[in-house]
Amino acid sequence: RVGINVGDIIIDESDIFGDGVNVAARLEALAQPGGICVSRMVRDQVRDKLDLVFEDMGEQQVKNIARPVRAYRVLTEAGVRIVATPAPGRRRRVLRRVIAAGAAALVLLAIGAAAFWRLHSPSLAPTAAGAPAAPPALPDKPSIAVLPFANLSGDPAQDYLADGLTDNLVDALAQNPGLFVIARDATLDYRGKVVAPRAAAKDLGVRYVLEGRVQKSGDRIRVTAQVIDAVNDNPVLSQKYDRNLTDLFALEDDLSLQIAGALDAQLRGGTIARALAHGTRNLEAWESLVKATQTYFRFNPADASEAQKLAQRAADLDPNYVAAWQFLAFTYFDEADLGWAQDRIAALKHARQLDDKVLKLDPESAGPYWLRARLELQPDLPEYDPEAALADARKSVELGPNDDPGHWTLGLVHFQLGHFDEAAAEFANTLRLNPHPYIWESGLHAVALSATGHYKEAIAEIEGASAAQPKNPLGLGFHGRIEAFAGKYAKAAGWFERARDVDPASSQNALFLAEVYDQLGRVDEAIKVLESGPPQWRSVPRVRLWLGLSYALGGRKENAAAEFAAFRALAPRWTLSTTKRFWARYYTPQFSDRIAALSREYGIPDK
Template sequence: MVLPFANIGGDPEQEYFADGVTESLTTDLSRISGAFVIARNTAFTFKGKAIDAKKLGRELNVRYVLEGSVQRSGNRLRVNVQLIDAETGNHLWAERFDKPVADLFDMQDEIVSRLANALNAELIAAEARRAELSANPDATDLVFQGWSLINRGISPEYMTRARGFFERALTLAPENIEAMVGLALVDVTEGAAVLTDDPLARFAAAEMISNKALSIAPNHAAARLALGTALMCTKRAAQGIAEFEQALALDRNSAVAHSLIGYAKYLLGRGAETEAHVAEALRLSPRDPHAPRWLVWVGVSKVALNADTEALAWLRRGLEANRNYSTAHFNLGAVLARLGEIDEARAAVKAGLALDPKFTIRRSRAANALSSDPAYLAGRERQLECMRLAGVPEG
């Protein structure tokens, strides 16, 4: 439930802003798959009242309460937000936005977008923790645990465990859309991140299950993203972009869609455009659990442009944000080797092999199925040669 944001500055102009943030956030959070959000008309009956989150949770049968405040000081506006567990009263998460006052509506859109993305990840983590304590988890519990693993990083271990949760969920509920989408995402991730010897089989499976999900729920934004990714990774990047744009039409806050459009353009030989799309994704969701992957995507796009120094900086940023991305270590090792930093390159490869001992040059070359664009293929071939120099096994 989103409680009406408090205007603690007393300025009537900020009152409209606070109400606008509350209404927009209520609408946008209701788009999160599987979420139930109390309607704004009910929420606004609590405006200006002292609220006991635990009592509210019992009365309205809600698990989480989001509350916030708006305060203007000079030419700056501060928005404080916190997420409360309505069962225990504990504070789970808090965020502060402190920005110069310019266009209030633009600021409102940015704040709502960031909050919706951040809360999506926080709610998944909270529900996964709750599910772990359940003696008899249902399909929804299993789905949250699967998504929580995906958010932790891209490694064979996490993907295998996530797959198990989604498959168990589908055994209990064969038409569970969230489980289908999760399973499709595991498939495309294993293929694109070179975690399998047969990426084409993974992409085909992802396309099939995404289409099944969309036959049941054609307006499911995440299913559009999964289908678009399967298309993008099988030499149909332009069709993939069309699916990502449809996802954005369904969910304007989809930072993932922006990042995927950037990656698709890299596959089409338009890597110079990738950074701008990732920048938009980061603007909408700067602390997104998938942001490390987006940073790495800019890095590999720079490789295709022969901008190795820039590529190095982006790859390092991605790994600093989350070191559980095995392929990123190998890409970093290749760039380091090309720049003559052989010892550091081999250390990067060693870290990658610790996460994915089965990674080889042969397996990585199979990932060239993602695109037939000459610029993409030339960049990938340079990467493979330098991976070999950095110590990646031939396979």
């Protein structure tokens, strides 16, 4: 909160006194969390000089001031909203003293409160990979971003309430086909930072921004929320709720519906109601799932295991909690995909069982379809079927047009099938929904650009995406694949070598390196790379396939036969039709034809 007044002050060494100071302090108390409140004299001084809008709060009787004070709330962009708990301690006390000083306060407002806040706040520079250099164009339907709600409870242990409320509102709004909703991940950069709604809207390419604050006291919760139209910087919705904590879900229902109504979005087929039904009315289950997601995305095996326990507890507390079962299914798939699972096949099968459960609970949910598509791309599962994966990924996008994992999965399926133009388009849709993407999202888009002949654009994108993390092995690997698709295999090998050196346990980095080594005729080195891996690599189908090809290229027929036999046992449904288009674009025509012929020779069918 900020209170600004103009008045005489008394300075005594390091302290200041006087009615002017007292009025500023009382105005601060009148300000909304994250807002600015000014006196009448301040309003009169600047009203014709600055493009500001003031809301008259009327005469306010305040403590230790003889006469009522006329107070005004600043509503324009200069009234920057704080979307995180203010920094505690000395900096806050110093800030309060500076703002209380009359002359300094007037100068502060004249130069713009936004500039002042930025001088006293952490940098707002994007931290996620690949933020676009130019702001995206506005969609042709109402578009909104939900900024992270601020926890004003003064207790970091209550952060999960603010995070959970933010996530639930994003999920509910995203189910409405009449809205364009920015992905939750894209707004994480703003957590704990000061941001003007207009700046956030411009950065994310939306017209509306929802910001809010949460304060918990005992079994009571206060939520304030405001939707800002960034085009004219006016609020279109402002709500304040004081409820029992047990009424949190009814509060979410009310707010979601009010937002959609305020944006004139058509509520077709009860989409928001269905989204809210994915939730639970069991507060303990909800808290457990929110904590599970916070724990999981620290991205390490130990926290992933703890997150699974929390998610399982949420599902046990409410067996109809769709979101809990869906998140649990995702964690089992992801631990297999990342190589964390002790038993890859068991983890994938369990993910499939949980995914089936989600579909039975809610057949209209988008999430289980994109996860099913990912499972259908695993060659060591009986359900392996790339064409079915394509259909399920399309179904996911149809049901959840604002769900960026659905678009990304559809792009991934197209990519693996060699449909590079379609892949690039879907990855671009992902980046539009998440303008601050993870490096794997922007990286695969860059690789798809290279595969479609847009090499310069691909290099520019991956350089931007990996600038903040130059040694990230994913970024190094994407750089290598971009070079390989451009036919620059020696340069690709250099990038893959760097990726392997940073993360030697990754079978993916080793595979990428072995593939280009073979293309370059460095067959013995390719074999050495794959033979030197840990035992768990032997359960990865592509490792067995490529080691078999490397042995065959090197004339070691017995070794090749053994590896191809192991591969066919792991992936009995895999055929050349799945990968021929990919190979034909990734390698030279001569090399692509040769490895296809060797695959047939060792028992891999065309269809």
